[in-house]
Amino acid sequence: MRIKLKITAIFLLLAMMLPTITYGSNAAKVGEYSVTDVVKKVSPSVVGIIGKAKTGDTVIDSSADGLLFGTGVIIKPNGYIITNAHVVRNMEKIVVVLSNSRAYQARLKALDNMYDLALIKIDKGMLPAATFGDMGSVEVGETVVAIGTPLSFSLRNSATMGIISGINRSVDSEFRLIQSDVAINKGNSGGPLVNMKGEVIGITSTKYMGYGIEGMSFSIPIDTVQYVISHFEKYGKVMRPWLGVRMSESLLATYGLPTDEGLTINEVVPGSPAEKAGLMEDDRILEVDGVSVNTIIDYNECMKKYLPGDTAQFTIMRAGNIIKVSVVFSQVP
Amino acid sequence: MKPLKYKSLVVFVLIVAVLTAYLPAAAAGSDDILSIELTVGSEIMKANGAVIRVEKPHVSGNTVYLPLDPILECFGAEIVYTSKGTVEIIYREDLIELIPGSSEYYLNLKKKQLVSAVRQGLKGLMVPLELITENFDVRTEYNPANGKIQIIMEDDGALTDLSFLTDSITKPAVGNSYFNWRVNVPSSSRIIDISFNSRYVCILNSYRGIAIEIEVLPADGKTLEEYYNSVIEDPESYLYSEPSEALLRQDVVPAYAEFQYTNPDYEAVLERAFVKDNYIYILRLTYYIETDPETITENSYLMGIINSFSLDYTGNDRTVQNLSTVEYGLVKFENYFVLDATTGYTLWEISVLPEWDVVEQSFNYIFLGTGRKEYISIYVLEGPSETDVAAYGRHMLSNYEKYMNPGLYKLISAEEGSLAGYKSYNIMYRLTVGDSEYIYDDRFVFANGLMYNLTVKAPAESYEEKSAVIDNLLETFRIGDLSGTDFKDYFEFYNSMFGSRRLASSDRIVPYQDRNYKWSLRLPGYWMSYASFLNNVKAFSSPYAHIEVAVEAVPALKSIENEDIEKQFTILSIFLDNFENVKTVDKIVKEKDENVRLLVYRIEDEEEQLFGELKCRIVTGNEYSYCFMTLVSDSSNTSATTEEVENIWASFTVSGR
Numbered sequence: 001m002r003i004k005l006k007i008t009a010i011f012l013l014l015a016m017m018l019p020t021i022t023y024g025s026n027a028a029k030v031g032e033y034s035v036t037d038v039v040k041k042v043s044p045s046v047v048g049i050i051g052k053a054k055t056g057d058t059v060i061d062s063s064a065d066g067l068l069f070g071t072g073v074i075i076k077p078n079g080y081i082i083t084n085a086h087v088v089r090n091m092e093k094i095v096v097v098l099s100n101s102r103a104y105q106a107r108l109k110a111l112d113n114m115y116d117l118a119l120i121k122i123d124k125g126m127l128p129a130a131t132f133g134d135m136g137s138v139e140v141g142e143t144v145v146a147i148g149t150p151l152s153f154s155l156r157n158s159a160t161m162g163i164i165s166g167i168n169r170s171v172d173s174e175f176r177l178i179q180s181d182v183a184i185n186k187g188n189s190g191g192p193l194v195n196m197k198g199e200v201i202g203i204t205s206t207k208y209m210g211y212g213i214e215g216m217s218f219s220i221p222i223d224t225v226q227y228v229i230s231h232f233e234k235y236g237k238v239m240r241p242w243l244g245v246r247m248s249e250s251l252l253a254t255y256g257l258p259t260d261e262g263l264t265i266n267e268v269v270p271g272s273p274a275e276k277a278g279l280m281e282d283d284r285i286l287e288v289d290g291v292s293v294n295t296i297i298d299y300n301e302c303m304k305k306y307l308p309g310d311t312a313q314f315t316i317m318r319a320g321n322i323i324k325v326s327v328v329f330s331q332v333p
Numbered sequence: 334m335k336p337l338k339y340k341s342l343v344v345f346v347l348i349v350a351v352l353t354a355y356l357p358a359a360a361a362g363s364d365d366i367l368s369i370e371l372t373v374g375s376e377i378m379k380a381n382g383a384v385i386r387v388e389k390p391h392v393s394g395n396t397v398y399l400p401l402d403p404i405l406e407c408f409g410a411e412i413v414y415t416s417k418g419t420v421e422i423i424y425r426e427d428l429i430e431l432i433p434g435s436s437e438y439y440l441n442l443k444k445k446q447l448v449s450a451v452r453q454g455l456k457g458l459m460v461p462l463e464l465i466t467e468n469f470d471v472r473t474e475y476n477p478a479n480g481k482i483q484i485i486m487e488d489d490g491a492l493t494d495l496s497f498l499t500d501s502i503t504k505p506a507v508g509n510s511y512f513n514w515r516v517n518v519p520s521s522s523r524i525i526d527i528s529f530n531s532r533y534v535c536i537l538n539s540y541r542g543i544a545i546e547i548e549v550l551p552a553d554g555k556t557l558e559e560y561y562n563s564v565i566e567d568p569e570s571y572l573y574s575e576p577s578e579a580l581l582r583q584d585v586v587p588a589y590a591e592f593q594y595t596n597p598d599y600e601a602v603l604e605r606a607f608v609k610d611n612y613i614y615i616l617r618l619t620y621y622i623e624t625d626p627e628t629i630t631e632n633s634y635l636m637g638i639i640n641s642f643s644l645d646y647t648g649n650d651r652t653v654q655n656l657s658t659v660e661y662g663l664v665k666f667e668n669y670f671v672l673d674a675t676t677g678y679t680l681w682e683i684s685v686l687p688e689w690d691v692v693e694q695s696f697n698y699i700f701l702g703t704g705r706k707e708y709i710s711i712y713v714l715e716g717p718s719e720t721d722v723a724a725y726g727r728h729m730l731s732n733y734e735k736y737m738n739p740g741l742y743k744l745i746s747a748e749e750g751s752l753a754g755y756k757s758y759n760i761m762y763r764l765t766v767g768d769s770e771y772i773y774d775d776r777f778v779f780a781n782g783l784m785y786n787l788t789v790k791a792p793a794e795s796y797e798e799k800s801a802v803i804d805n806l807l808e809t810f811r812i813g814d815l816s817g818t819d820f821k822d823y824f825e826f827y828n829s830m831f832g833s834r835r836l837a838s839s840d841r842i843v844p845y846q847d848r849n850y851k852w853s854l855r856l857p858g859y860w861m862s863y864a865s866f867l868n869n870v871k872a873f874s875s876p877y878a879h880i881e882v883a884v885e886a887v888p889a890l891k892s893i894e895n896e897d898i899e900k901q902f903t904i905l906s907i908f909l910d911n912f913e914n915v916k917t918v919d920k921i922v923k924e925k926d927e928n929v930r931l932l933v934y935r936i937e938d939e940e941e942q943l944f945g946e947l948k949c950r951i952v953t954g955n956e957y958s959y960c961f962m963t964l965v966s967d968s969s970n971t972s973a974t975t976e977e978v979e980n981i982w983a984s985f986t987v988s989g990r
Contacts, residue, residue, distance in 0.1 A: 079409040114817030125409035
């Protein structure tokens with residue numbers, strides 16, 4: 001009887017301890033991870049990227065022996081990695097170093113300078129791909145972790161923590177960015193911004209570091225990343241719909257104040273879809289297929305729904321009248 | 334006692350079961366070893382213990398068929414189902430192209446054969462086990478008794494030597510597995526230059542004061558002895574110096590020609606040339622801390638390096654660092670535009686055959702090929718005002734039809750197409766140049782606000798057999814992404830200084846004036862003007878025809894009747910020195926109410942592929958004398974072009990007389 005009780009007691013004790021000794025998907029069932037858990041979960045999907053600088057006839061950053069480095073995120077088990085365009089654009093030979101320190105030659109598959117994203121590939125399978133989060137559930141104030149290669153390649157897979165300071169931010173950018181206060185440095189570029197569920201919600205880009213104010217870093221939101229990846233996979237590049245106008249937002253919009261003034265067309269490119277559709281200078285674009293556009297960011301985010309060849313109905317204000325114009329987008333020349 | 338023991342055992346087993354249920358699945362091997370297990374007739378595949386559902390392997394005749402996609406996913410290979418119905422596999426340095434239903438396939442563009450055909454399965458391709466065994470660095474085992482198939486990959490391609498990132502050489506030798514050479518190098522050597530096709534390599538060892546260069550050149554049918562004789566007859570062209578010693582050693586293997594000399598920088602050089610498989614291999618050791626080449630021949634260490642050179646290296650030697658840049662049977666050329674010390678952009682890239690080289694290159698164009706008879710040329714020009722490439726292409730075509738010599742030019746096709754993922758307009762035509770016919774395949778693409786004009790030229794007689802290779806090369810053409818950058822503005826700035834641009838946005842006749850040298854003329858706005866490093870020279874050409882106009886001004890000559898008048902004009906004398914020509918006219922004529930020295934040359938240069946007429950008119954003003962040159966190639970010799978160049982000449986005016 002005594003032995004039976006002992007065994008049962010041990011069993012019960014172990015059963016109670018189980019939630020504290022398990023990790024991974026089981027812990028997700030019981031809520032968010034600790035920071036340590038997040039780093040442990042995501043770090044295997046984070047890679048260091050190092051490469052020889054292309055030179056043409058000029059040495060780039062000769063103080064670093066012509067080596068450039070950054071960070072990337074494994075997005076598929078068969079070796080596809082997302083990073084910033086500016087990390088790999090100037091690399092002649094790209095090498096990816098996994099979290100287990102094994103290094104592989106990589107090749108550039110696709111790159112987009114405007115979104116500052118690039119897709120590279122290593123010939124290695126069975127890799128731990130990162131899990132993407134949902135932008136819809138990202139909230140200001142939530143804790144996030146950035147993992148990357150801050151200042152030196154020997155510091156790769158370093159982790160820093162902060163909070164989301166803002167969403168819908170823009171810094172010399174025509175696209176929405178996530179603002180946070182995680183400490184990042186040059187080599188963090190291309191690395192993940194991760195929520196406390198261990199999900200990637202952004203790709204860090206130090207392209208915007210020039211603004212140099214402490215406690216402000218910017219990441220490309222995960223929905224934008226997913227949009228770009230889907231275009232890379234289907235088309236090998238981002239297929240932007242082209243309207244063929246130069247436009248500007250109102251002063252209120254520039255200051256981030258509420259407005260419904262729309263975007264003013266300053267110039268219509270001859271032969272462009274805008275000209276063919278009859279859009280004119282001084283027209284104000286108010287909506288695209290029923291979606292209000294009052295800032296350049298609004299317009300660019302809206303354009304993600306379209307491809308060259310698609311048609312959209314523009315609601316415009318011309319000389320005080322609201323008219324609707326159907327436009328067929330073409331490819332950016 | 335028995336019942337108690339049984340119960341405690343059950344409880345113990347339960348405890349262990351509960352504990353192990355939370356342990357992560359143990360891998361079958363370590364990170365670098367991949368073990369895949371399949372069974373004939375079963376949809377279960379295990380990869381390092383992880384279970385994956387796949388299409389069932391089966392046996393047909395003696396062939397075991399496996400599902401391709403899930404296996405290659407585990408390898409990390411890239412699979413592309415192409416629009417032409419083939420399946421491409423990219424893995425490390427190899428490109429495999431499979432044709433569903435065929436037992437033929439291509440490995441790095443070379444045809445190979447399987448015992449059985451590749452089949453289309455329900456979820457993807459089913460391939461013979463032989464394909465996996467032959468083309469991937471794996472061990473495979475099949476047990477017919479139980480239908481089990483095992484695939485073991487022990488080397489996952491992880492890099493063990495990253496010294497290439499710093500260009501340092503960590504192995505005792507370097508080699509080129511494509512061109513089959515290898516040579517020993519001293520430790521602490523560094524690669525300081527390597528061409529895109531790895532046909533030229535330069536290695537420096539500053540500790541020993543030596544540079545080792547290896548160059549692979551086309552032999553064009555020359556034997557070693559013929560090469561040796563060529564060097565002896567014209568050493569300046571080959572060595573830039575007179576050799577102090579020259580040897581032809583045909584009694585050794587491999588046979589070589591050796592030249593010892595002091596180069597123009599007063600450095601000691603020993604150079605050996607070898608000929609094999611229609612290539613000339615040059616091995617050049619420069620001992621730059623010495624002047625006398627005998628210091629090399631008397632140095633047993635340096636001679637050991639020279640004598641270590643061999644032509645039997647095919648790769649797979651751990652003591653040799655392979656410098657070949659050949660991937661999938663091709664080499665990549667990237668047009669990387671450097672803007673400043675920290676910024677550069679890729680304008681375009683293309684993969685070509687390793688035997689190809691840069692034939693000609695300038696700021697905004699490059700010719701890659703075997704020479705002027707077979708090449709791909711890529712021009713990047715400022716974007717035209719049109720935004721529709723098809724309209725632009727049709728406009729170009731109408732001008733080809735107008736300006737090309739109908740006796741030599743024949744249109745083959747003109748149609749809309751695509752190139753590098755962009756809409757293109759393609760014009761293919763046959764052109765007779767000299768005594769031979771060539772096929773030209775012109776492609777126009779608008780991208781990044783710029784115009785890309787890619788032209789393939791190849792001899793007509795062999796075009797059909799080469800067309801598959803040419804198509805492969807064109808498919809590798811990629812245009813760099815410049816979105817969100819100010820690159821177009823930079824390009825236009827640099828183009829105005831170093832490249833060429835339209836004279837005007839409209840096609841109408843426009844004036845052009847050179848105030849410094851006091852002349853002017855009028856040309857159609859669509860003509861291109863070229864930036865020149867010589868302030869006294871201006872050059873123009875038509876984009877629709879092979880016609881060019883150039884004006885060179887020199888301080889006023891005392892007389893235009895000088896016997897050596899050609900040497901007074903730099904551009905004219907350089908042109909005549911570099912192109913085969915025969916003077917057919919040399920006389921003074923009266924044109925536009927003045928005396929003009931008229932010189933006409935018939936140009937027939939097979940190597941440079943230039944056949945036509947160069948006409949020079951020399952006139953004198955108050956301060957300057959001018960050579961007005963027009964070059965009309967035979968292919969553009971029509972009444973329309975004749976009228977156009979004569980009109981330009983008629984408009985040429987010297988001011989201040």
